[in-house]
């Protein structure tokens with residue numbers, strides 16, 4: 191009886207928490223609508239079958255949509271004008287049965303908000319990979335970051351799915367996948383303008399991160415590429431572009447091992463690279479599997495290097511086995527370097543194989559907002575401090591992006607209500623005040639799932655955290671129909687000021703990005 195209850199609690203935890211903890215609330219909610227074919231296992235970890243809500247959809251979606259003047263409940267604030275972009279994987283043709291949910295061609299959607307009205311538009315990213323697949327009429331890239339599985343006709347083409355994140359740069363919307371250069375799209379029509387965008391040939395890397403940062407003072411875009419010199423390379427290239435697109439800095443460093451470097455941290459003086467044990471697994475790829483597996487025997491490395499330098503000063507501090515994939519915010523005070531991350535004790539992704547064949551652990555895989563601190567007054571620090579800041583379990587933290595590289599006070603996180611019994615408390619957005627260490631919540635209820643949220647300031651000069659928090663709610667009892675919820679970011683527990691209704695499912699989302707009206711081209 192005890193064992194059965196434990197198992198039910200674990201399942202409940204998976205269903206209630208890991209949509210957020212695995213970092214894919216909206217994406218997985220969409221997947222939950224798809225049923226696997228009878229008797230066919232569509233994805234496994236080394237430890238067993240993946241729960242249905244964590245699987246890739248087995249049916250293609252690909253619905254490119256235009257909804258003019260969406261139905262709205264409440265009132266869209268008059269000072270909220272711009273566009274909220276989202277991107278996620280949406281397989282163009284079927285992928286390999288063992289492929290993971292992170293794979294699939296990128297599908298970008300946009301809520302265009304202006305003068306109280308909202309239009310919705312979505313388009314597939316028509317990059318090199320999409321165009322090649324389209325010409326062949328089949329999937330040429332069937333496995334996540336494993337070129338050995340590609341159709342021979344795809345050799346030499348960019349493998350980018352462009353499905354992870356989006357950011358505006360030089361009047362383009364860049365669709366990002368960290369194993370390749372971006373694709374550049376039109377900000378208003380979502381037409382793909384440049385299938386493989388290399389910053390006019392200046393990109394000093396074969397890859398480009400999904401998480402560039404905007405310098406809070408200069409507006410420069412600071413970014414990096416890992417596996418920068420080719421597949422399996424230990425080289426990380428770090429670089430900085432002006433808003434006009436001029437490369438103004440580049441340094442290269444070597445990491446201790448090839449682990450997933452999904453995000454990074456940038457302060458006014460430093461770059462932080464955090465190497466985690468989701469490590470490249472050649473043997474697994476040789477057997478037709480995905481790029482990464484979780485290797486419990488590997489340590490983490492907290493790497494830091496001076497901004498603007500030649501990279502030779504880079505230091506890597508060895509730490510305990512942990513996972514940390516996304517940054518909430520970061521800063522240094524001249525003496526110490528602080529990096530706030532979502533951190534779990536072990537593999538946060540149930541579909542990512544365990545290297546030792548062990549069973550995936552949903553509790554060890556759950557993430558909390560955690561502060562990593564390095565004492566810069568020591569010439570060669572030998573350790574970094576790890577402090578969990580809040581009890582909330584969640585992933586995909588965000589901040590007011592105007593504070594990407596400077597001290598910040600407020601952070602946001604999709605998470606279940608930490609005071610409710612696991613699986614019963616509903617999907618929430620939390621706002622954390624690091625000064626008081628208190629959180630306020632918006633609870634969307636138990637029948638909805640929430641994708642990552644995004645903050646839009648009330649104006650370019652509004653104080654930190656003054657503005658709106660928005661994100662897509664998937665209504666699980668309405669066939670996965672989607673709403674955009676818009677909240678006053680300073681009063682989350684008042685509920686939405688406006689809810690924008692779509693008549694159908696929205697395409698899945700990994701990340702989203704807000705572009706204010708002043709940064710959009712005139713129609």
Ligand SMILES: [Fe+2]
Pocket residue numbers: 354355400401452453516701
């Ligand atoms: Fe990410």
